[in-house]
Amino acid sequence: MTEPVSAPFYEEEHEEFREAAREFTAREVAPHYAAWDAAHRVPRSLWTAAGAAGLLGLAVPEGSGGLGLADYRFRAVLDEELVREGALGVALALHLHDDWVLPHVLAHGTDEQKQRWLPPMLTGELVTSVAWTEPGAGSDLRGVRTRAVRDGEEWVLTGQKTFIGNGISGDAALVLARTDGGTGRAGEDGLSLFLVHKADSPGYGTGRQLDKMGLRASDTAELFFEDVRVPAANLVGAEGGGLRQIRQLLPQGRLAVAVAASAVARSTLESTVRYTAERTAFGSRVLDFQHTRFELAELTVEVEVTEAYVRQAVHAFNAGALDLVGASKAKYWAGERARSVTDRCLQLHGGYGYILDYPVAQAYLASRLLTLFGGTSEILRETIGRDVAGGT
Ligand SMILES: Cc1cc2nc3c(=O)[nH]c(=O)nc-3n(C[C@H](O)[C@H](O)[C@H](O)COP(=O)(O)OP(=O)(O)OC[C@H]3O[C@@H](n4cnc5c(N)ncnc54)[C@H](O)[C@@H]3O)c2cc1C
Structure with missing residues (x-):
């Protein structure tokens, strides 16, 4: 496969949105992320800046003040851009608001609740x-x-x-x-x-x-x-409808984690290719050792397979056809891949991979959450396994 997997997945409008998301992350996130990491908090100004840039509540219909971008590829673009800057923490904070709370308001909120909550959720004045x-x-x-x-x-x-x-x-x-x-x-x-x-x-x-x-x-x-x-x-x-509502809307939350996990695997692989191309040992680039090339070859295939699988889930979500089993499969696969890809990429950095100044160390620690939050890998396999057994 020589074509990048992303070519047919994103269309012109998504790439235009990517420009806006990239400009936002370069201006509002990248210069401050290390300080937020040290402070263990993102400031409110990030939320209101995201709101002003139209990046919150993408799926909120135009009639309720949103952009009506229910196509999940736009959310995926935003995640990819945040992750590219090493800001998975910001991506996940936005997930909670946009992928875990907002769907409940949109699907089950009364008109009065939507009028009360959606405008401040869109501007970042009401963070959930x-x-x-x-x-x-x-x-x-x-x-x-x-x-x-x-x-x-x-x-x-x-x-x-x-x-x-x-x-x-x-x-x-x-x-x-x-x-x-x-x-x-x-x-x-x-x-x-x-x-x-x-x-x-x-x-x-x-x-x-x-x-x-x-x-x-x-x-x-x-x-x-x-x-x-x-x-x-x-x-x-x-x-009394809480459990049913959660089951109904959980696919979006799990898809969000899968999308972020896939983005982490991709960006960590790319930064590792760059690192091994610059680092030398025994008179050659680390990239030129056969072991490194085999590792990077395997990791490239894993990342591409993960992207293809997650993107299939995004298409299913956009078509209203992503059920809990499908979302669990995507999150299970992508979460576990993010874990193993970051681990193997860290190894290719040698000792520097253990130092928090290096993006790979941050990605390794951050991605460890992705098999835990929003359904552990064991619970996901339970869900998938019940579905498999149900068909026998
Ligand atoms: C950093 C972080 C952020 C989080 N953010 C939020 C948040 O914003 N809101 C929120 O509500 N929650 C949040 N969570 C909670 C998260 O969703 C839970 O940690 C997760 O659902 C697992 O629950 P638990 O920690 O109680 O583990 P437990 O349920 O106690 O599980 C312990 C172990 O038992 C396994 N296990 C449990 N049941 C089964 C079973 N039936 N079969 C096989 N194995 C099983 C689990 O997979 C796990 O390995 C967050 C967690 C973390 C760590």
Whole structure:
């Protein structure tokens, strides 16, 4: 295959969008990313700049103030450009807002909720988080213990969440809570989703910021809810419909991770080719050792196969045909490839690969999350395996 895989996948309009995304990342992200990494936080000005550049909420219809770019290739372009600058942390922070929260508002929000939330989500004035995981419930969301009890026109929310991205820097969280009053594992109708705003919610506490091994520019935190009064108008979707809504919209979240993982594998491979072409040992370029060329040959094929597979999933998503099994396959494959490609690329850097100044070290640490977040590789294989077994 001599043609780059990307040639038929992206069309002229995507490449025009790439120019805008590249200009944005060069101006607003690249010069500051190291400082954000050290501060363990991206500033609000990044979000409002992204909003001003029209990069948030691409899928929001024009009638609601967005650009109506539901074609996921535009999101993929933005991820690729952020990853090319080494800013996977920014890409994933945007994912939470755009691929994990926004779909719920678009698919299940009332007209009133859309009017209230979409404009500030588009401008970056309302930054959102996904608050599903708890200390006792990660893979198994039926174990969620945060509870919401109806009291007139409000719900009273009590509980604790952990691992919440944008948890400190964000303004509101899409919280998964038990609404059937039960204890033990929840049934199919036992959980609901609420958008809970930090500023006007006494009892909404932010716990410690978790010290991650990679992706340090994005904040990840514990959240606490102590008798937080949430307006009934902030229930997103049907009471008791939380698990069904999550299953329905999870394909987009998993596709987003797959797209980012594929982009990390590609950009790490490219920077490794450059590095091995510059580095010399025993009087020759590291690139010219047969072992290096074999490694890079294998890695190139792996990256191209991954791109092709993920792009097929993007096409399926655009056609409304990406189900949970398809998205799980794409995330499983791309997440595991990002992990192995960054590991093998690090090896080709020798000792410098271990030094955080080098992009490969950052990519290695960052990509380790991609087989954990949004469904671990074990859970993904469970989903895929059940589908395989179901056909026998
Ligand atoms: C940096 C980071 C950011 C995150 N951001 C968010 C966020 O913004 N919002 C949010 O809600 N969550 C977030 N998460 C949580 C993430 O989605 C969970 O960590 C993940 O779903 C796994 O849950 P867990 O950590 O409780 O692991 P567990 O569920 O306890 O799993 C432990 C191990 O058991 C395996 N396992 C579990 N069940 C099975 C099974 N049935 N079969 C085989 N193996 C199984 C797992 O694969 C894993 O290897 C984040 C996590 C991290 C680390």
